[in-house]
Amino acid sequence: MITISFPDGSKREYEDGVSPMDIAGGISKSLAKRSLVARVNDELWDMQRPLEGDSELALLSKDDPEGLDLIRHDAAHVLAQAVQKLFPDTQVTIGPVIDDGFFYDFARDEAFSTDDFEQIEAEMAKIVDADYPIEREVWDRDEAIVHFKEIGEAYKAEIIADLPAGEPITVYRQGDWYDLCRGPHLPSTGKLPKAFKLMKLAGAYWRGDSNNEMLQRIYGTAWVNEKDLDAHLTRLEEAEKRDHRKLANVMDLFHMQEEGPGSIFWHPKGWTLFQTLIGYMRRRQDGAGYVEINTPDLLDYSLWETSGHAEKFGENMYSTVMPDERKYALKPMNCPGGVQVYNHGQRSYRELPLRMAEFGKVHRYEPSGALHGMMRVRHFTQDDAHVFCTPEQLQQECLDIVDLILDIYQDFGFDDVRIKFSDRPEARIGDDAVWDKSEAALMHALKAAGLPYSVNPGEGAFYGPKLEFVLRDAIGRDWQCGTLQVDFNLPERFDAAYIGEDGDKHRPVMLHRALFGSLERFTGILIEHYAGAFPLWLAPVQIVVATITSDADSYALEVVEALKSAGLRAELDLRNEKINYKVREHSVQKIHVIAVVGRKEAEDRSLALRRFGQGAKQEIVSLEDALSGLTHEATPPDLKR
RNA sequence: GCCGCAGUAGCUCAGUGGUAGAGCGCAUCAUUGGUAAUGAUGAGGUCGGGAGUUCAACUCUCCCCUGCGGCACCA
Numbered sequence: 272m273i274t275i276s277f278p279d280g281s282k283r284e285y286e287d288g289v290s291p292m293d294i295a296g297g298i299s300k301s302l303a304k305r306s307l308v309a310r311v312n313d314e315l316w317d318m319q320r321p322l323e324g325d326s327e328l329a330l331l332s333k334d335d336p337e338g339l340d341l342i343r344h345d346a347a348h349v350l351a352q353a354v355q356k357l358f359p360d361t362q363v364t365i366g367p368v369i370d371d372g373f374f375y376d377f378a379r380d381e382a383f384s385t386d387d388f389e390q391i392e393a394e395m396a397k398i399v400d401a402d403y404p405i406e407r408e409v410w411d412r413d414e415a416i417v418h419f420k421e422i423g424e425a426y427k428a429e430i431i432a433d434l435p436a437g438e439p440i441t442v443y444r445q446g447d448w449y450d451l452c453r454g455p456h457l458p459s460t461g462k463l464p465k466a467f468k469l470m471k472l473a474g475a476y477w478r479g480d481s482n483n484e485m486l487q488r489i490y491g492t493a494w495v496n497e498k499d500l501d502a503h504l505t506r507l508e509e510a511e512k513r514d515h516r517k518l519a520n521v522m523d524l525f526h527m528q529e530e531g532p533g534s535i536f537w538h539p540k541g542w543t544l545f546q547t548l549i550g551y552m553r554r555r556q557d558g559a560g561y562v563e564i565n566t567p568d569l570l571d572y573s574l575w576e577t578s579g580h581a582e583k584f585g586e587n588m589y590s591t592v593m594p595d596e597r598k599y600a601l602k603p604m605n606c607p608g609g610v611q612v613y614n615h616g617q618r619s620y621r622e623l624p625l626r627m628a629e630f631g632k633v634h635r636y637e638p639s640g641a642l643h644g645m646m647r648v649r650h651f652t653q654d655d656a657h658v659f660c661t662p663e664q665l666q667q668e669c670l671d672i673v674d675l676i677l678d679i680y681q682d683f684g685f686d687d688v689r690i691k692f693s694d695r696p697e698a699r700i701g702d703d704a705v706w707d708k709s710e711a712a713l714m715h716a717l718k719a720a721g722l723p724y725s726v727n728p729g730e731g732a733f734y735g736p737k738l739e740f741v742l743r744d745a746i747g748r749d750w751q752c753g754t755l756q757v758d759f760n761l762p763e764r765f766d767a768a769y770i771g772e773d774g775d776k777h778r779p780v781m782l783h784r785a786l787f788g789s790l791e792r793f794t795g796i797l798i799e800h801y802a803g804a805f806p807l808w809l810a811p812v813q814i815v816v817a818t819i820t821s822d823a824d825s826y827a828l829e830v831v832e833a834l835k836s837a838g839l840r841a842e843l844d845l846r847n848e849k850i851n852y853k854v855r856e857h858s859v860q861k862i863h864v865i866a867v868v869g870r871k872e873a874e875d876r877s878l879a880l881r882r883f884g885q886g887a888k889q890e891i892v893s894l895e896d897a898l899s900g901l902t903h904e905a906t907p908p909d910l911k912r
Numbered sequence: 913g914c915c916g917c918a919g920u921a922g923c924u925c926a927g928u929g930g931u932a933g934a935g936c937g938c939a940u941c942a943u944u945g946g947u948a949a950u951g952a953u954g955a956g957g958u959c960g961g962g963a964g965u966u967c968a969a970c971u972c973u974c975c976c977c978u979g980c981g982g983c984a985c986c987a
Contacts, residue, residue, distance in 0.1 A: 374982095382915080382916065383916085384916085384917090385916090385917080471916095471981055471982070472915090472916060472917085472981080472982085473915070473916070473981060473982030473983065474914060474915025474916065474981095474982065474983055474984095475914095475915080475982070475983045475984090476914075476915090476983055476984060479983075479984075480984080481913075481914070481983080481984040481985080482984095485914055485915050485983075485984095486915085486983090487915075487916080488915090488982070488983080490981095490982080516980095520923075521923090527978095527979090528978085529960075529977065529978045529979085530978095532977090532978065532979090579987090580987075583987055584987050587985095587986090587987080603987085604987080635986085635987095637985080637986075638913050638914095638984080638985055638986090639913070639978090640913060640914070640915095640982090640983080640984080640985085641913090641984085641985060641986070642979085643980095647986080732987065733987085734987090751986080817947090818944095819944080819945070819946050819947090820944040820945070820946090821944060822944080847943080847944070847945095848945085848949095848950085849943095849944090849945045849946090849947095849949085849950065850945070850946055850947055851945080851946085851947065851948065851949070851950090852945095852948085852949055852950080853947085853948095854946095854947045854948055855947090855948035855949055856948085856949080857948090858947095858948055859948075865947080867946070867947060869946055870946095871946085879946080879947080881947060886947090886948095887947055887948090888947095889946095889947070
């Protein structure tokens with residue numbers, strides 16, 4: 272007999288070999304039907320798998336998060352079964368659960384096509400209808416390897432061979448199909464809700480290594496019911512409408528063209544936004560004790576050899592040999608330039624920490640497949656800064672920088688910021704005592720931030736540990752924006768020094784930090800974050816004055832002049848068009864405020880203000896009130912405080 | 913870079929082995945209309961680039977470029 276404890280604290284005795292399904296069935300039929308998987312002593316457990324000794328048991332349904340994951344995992348298996356049925360020349364590899372769904376990687380000489388999806392989905396539905404029981408089997412490792420090799424599943428055999436020695440080899444069987452899998456799984460294929468959909472086809476390297484062959488990955492989404500599936504598909508559609516590439520086109524912010532892959536042609540409105548961001552950052556940096564510098568875009572290649580970029584980053588650098596036979600490179604990073612400014616003349620400990628900011632345009636020859644709108648470009652502008660400080664000042668500087676980053680993100684309404692902490696890699700420079708201190712300083716700042724973070728052990732740069740601040744775009748892709756890195760390397764390579772209190776030369780620690788990261792990427796994130804409807808202070812065009820008839824032309828002209836004098840970005844629309852037409856056009860452009868003026872407004876010197884997103888609702892205000900109200904509203908957040 | 917898909921007017925897209933079409937936009941004219949599209953007329957394209965197959969290629973084949981979805985990369 273074994274004793275089972277339930278979540279409500281009750282305990283009951285059962286025969287040895289009892290399964291969660293037996294127990295559920297003994298309580299009620301509906302419970303047995305509803306339960307998809309069990310949690311046994313914190314381990315997920317198949318419903319039919321016999322319990323092994325006294326256990327704590329919880330029965331989970333599709334409404335538990337584990338239940339949804341299970342559904343997605345089974346959807347991946349059903350996909351694999353369907354694909355192998357329809358395309359027998361296909362080998363299976365792995366098929367895990369991901370956000371919102373699952374994927375399965377297949378090996379097959381012939382390419383799948385999205386045209387195959389309909390057929391595959393139909394086959395999946397058949398497998399669900401057949402309601403095959405899903406059975407767990409434990410196999411002998413060596414026999415399993417031989418078996419999977421024999422049936423031509425080389426990838427599975429490789430996976431088994433690489434499993435840790437103690438790990439049991441489990442195989443799940445559904446109908447005449449079976450797959451190596453750790454499990455657990457649903458009791459039967461009929462438990463899989465028909466609320467799945469195959470989404471896209473992609474290439475993916477075997478085991479994520481670009482030296483390996485490329486497999487074909489089929490992505491799918493799966494939910495507990497059709498309503499959730501539809502809601503998810505609707506969310507995706509909505510998100511796609513926010514795509515910065517589409518909005519930038521509609522709003523006339525920038526464009527890209529074939530001759531400049533990964534390069535942005537800024538249009539006046541986009542550039543206004545860009546400059547507004549720079550102006551904001553400049554004020555914030557001034558306030559935080561930074562000075563601003565600017566260094567050359569093009570430098571002799573020898574500088575990059577000294578810095579180590581030639582060796583470590585050379586393939587990504589644009590360089591050229593000029594008629595003077597000197598080789599020059601466009602800077603892929605600003606740091607070596609910053610160090611030159613630091614090194615020009617002798618530094619004293621009294622000058623530290625020295626915080627030098629630079630809005631530097633960097634050029635990187637990124638892999639063609641990495642380019643993505645303005646999120647991943649080949650020429651971009653960093654709000655970069657290098658802080659030179661003593662080891663003692665390091666911790667406080669890190670704290671201040673993290674504070675500044677998060678405060679700035681808040682001004683843009685970003686509250687779901689993720690932080691990644693990467694510590695010392697195997698191959699590194701600098702002694703462990705300094706690494707200890709640097710990692711501790713970053714960790715301390717990280718904890719003080721109080722945000723969710725992940726630690727990537729060994730992922731730090733060879734020259735120091737780093738923090739990365741990650742924002743998510745409209746379609747759920749994560750983009751690194753801000754960064755804070757400790758660097759022992761460059762000060763060493765460029766022999767940076769300061770004279771300490773003791774009169775001796777010392778090596779400063781260097782911090783690299785960027786808050787927006789790339790102005791281009793941050794702009795892209797902002798477009799999607801606000802769906803193009805920027806807060807007034809950021810809006811490239813803050814207000815359009817539109818006339819109803821030409822009777823109001825001279826008044827409208829006067830209004831626009833007054834708005835511009837007040838520092839607002841105002842435009843005038845005197846065209847001989849109906850007001851309906853004008854309102855529609857400026858609404859499509861997501862213009863924040865439309866000031867409609869007709870005879871009435873001209874007579875009593877007022878404005879009829881219409882706000883983006885608020886329909887036909889209008890507010891009649893006097894010109895004076897509008898000026899003061901809008902000016903206040905358009906004040907950047909840092910100047911309002 | 914790798915796998916797959918795509919590239920037709922400024923934009924969004926339709927189209928066929930016999931040298932192209934729509935809507936919007938643009939231009940001109942008429943219209944002075946109170947909050948999401950007034951009407952008419954017109955201009956605009958070596959169908960991404962190159963080579964090949966063919967009597968004939970925007971259409972079929974190959975190479976290249978660019979973009980899109982992933983993977984790898986992101987010092």
